[in-house]
Amino acid sequence: MWLRGFYLLYKQLGKEEVPLKRAQIKYSLLAFLVAVPATIDYIPKYGVEFYPIGFTFALLFVLMTAYAIVRHQLMDIEVLVKRTVVFAGLVTAVVGVVSLVAFVSQDVLAHYVAVPKWISNILSAAIIAGLYGRLRDWLVNATDTYLFQKKYDVRQLLKKFTDEVMVQLNLDQLVKMTVETLTQLMKLDSCSLLLINKDSRKFQLVAAKGIEAGKLELDEVEPFMTFLRETHEPIGLDGELGKIKFPEAVTNRLKELKARLCLPMEIHEELVGVLCLGKKKSDEEFTKEDLDVLSPVAKTLAIAVSNAQLVEELQKTQAEAAQKEKLAVIGTLSAGINHEICNPLGIVKAQCEAFLLDQQDGILVGKTSQDLMDRMSSILQVALKQIDRATAITQKLSNFAKPIKEPTAQPVSIPQEIDEVLLLVGHDLKLDKIEVVKEIDPNLPSILVDRRQLQEVLFNILRNAGQAIKPPGTITVRAHTHQNDVRVIISDTGSGMPPETLNKIYNPFFTTKEPGKGTGLGLFIVRQIVERNKGRITVESTVGKGTTFYLDFPAPQLAGAVA
């Protein structure tokens, strides 16, 4: 009978695939095996003199069975055990406090002063009252964490997902938070996420916790992926899913991903990713209830991922459009820029050549060496000055033309930036017979913006102002403090805009300029940049009189002074 029992247990151990069941069987088998030597205690009954040490094995049997019950749910006594542990802990604590206080007050302090018993009783009661709630919570938590790891709070999981994870628009953050949250809240050994790369049509491991898969890439036609795509159903090793016989190629992938459950992530029936969940720390199986929670999580995750991808793409397109617009604007500037670069070069060249030709043509004959030295140093001085002039404009231009990678806020002086931008557009305006008037408060506090983005904004508005004017005309640039902001006002005496045009100026691709003169993205990008830098842009316009743009940027110093 005994042997038969052992044999059945052993056979089941070999067959059983569910880790929890395996563990239960393993501990039962071991416990019974350990218990066998306990039978030696019966030997004295048959007259053989022998010290009955068998009880130690019996003790081991009880301990092992108890461990299996608690740790591997050998029997369904979890609630009982949990309550008991908490209760025992609380009783111990209460008794501990009372005896400790009694000991300290009656035995230790009594040597020095007589402490009435009622004082120590009240003290004990006060300490217990203060500690009780916190101690109970801690004990419940501790038993949950150390003895029963299977329970996770579905509400907490869903709340965290809808409130924090799904709203992430940064794809990287989204996938990382997903695996972190699932691993933590469901108490998993591992979790990973595969997403399709739309260019290579391969599923790439984009986030993982608890596995070292490195750079894993799965072809979309391989069996694991094909299975998920065609069945639209999860793959798993537990519960009902565990009864399905998956092809070996599929289960091998599961092993590689250390996953016991893989859920397809689909958008409009199209597989875009796979959410893989590893073994629970409690060795428990994934149940039908788990699946009921996780399937909608995977579905919403697919939507969140797709949103994040769209936002990423949109940002990329917008950055490209902004750069295109900038280059287009620079193209229309070339006359002024050319003037500012070619003139200095022409001067340097003419001065040097004139000296050499004078020498060749004998014009320098008879000059004193002092005369020659004076002329030479005059030429060199002119050359240096003109080289600096040309260098300054090329530097400004190349700084301006560079794409802005990461906007960084820094303290920026408005008067300085206005001067820099006027250096770029000023020549064009001058050549077009447009006067620029500056009325700038010299004591303006600095504002916190991305310097080059601010230049781009000023540049665009000044350029538009210049183009709106039929020469001659005037552009007035004013800057002063306005409440807690620094306000920049750029007005032109140009043609102005009717209200219906004014409503559309920030629309992308809206332009009133001739083809080739504007992309229609200038003010669209200007407004985005202003808002990204925590500023506001407003406009007023009267047909025939001109247009005024107001730019307001918060100045931290001003806000600080008020507070």
Place this chain on the structure above:
Amino acid sequence: MANPTMVAIDDEREFTRTIDQFFSARGFTVHVAMTGTSGLELVMYHKPDVVLVDLKLPGMDGDEVLQAIKKDYPATKVIVITAYNDGGKTRDRLLALGAFAHFDKPISSLRDLFATVQKAVGAFPPATP
């Protein structure tokens, strides 16, 4: 024959100074102006043989100066200097308007400019037969 006379108009002071020095040293009488309007006054006053004018000038620009000179003093040769490079479109337009020659900025060589100016002056019929 008196020294040939030149009026140079450019808003770059250093440039007109160089032209002044260079042509003065080679027997020209040079008058310089920084704007089209003052340049035209010099032309009216000195009636030069040749005028060097920058195309882009604040106020009245090279185009207008050229047309005014051609209207009132058709014998005066006008050489236009531009910082534009638009594939010869501006050049053709200026030549059609009566410019004697056209130079890009920076001027390829003062030697070339001098040769062209001399040609302009030489093509001018001698004052006394």
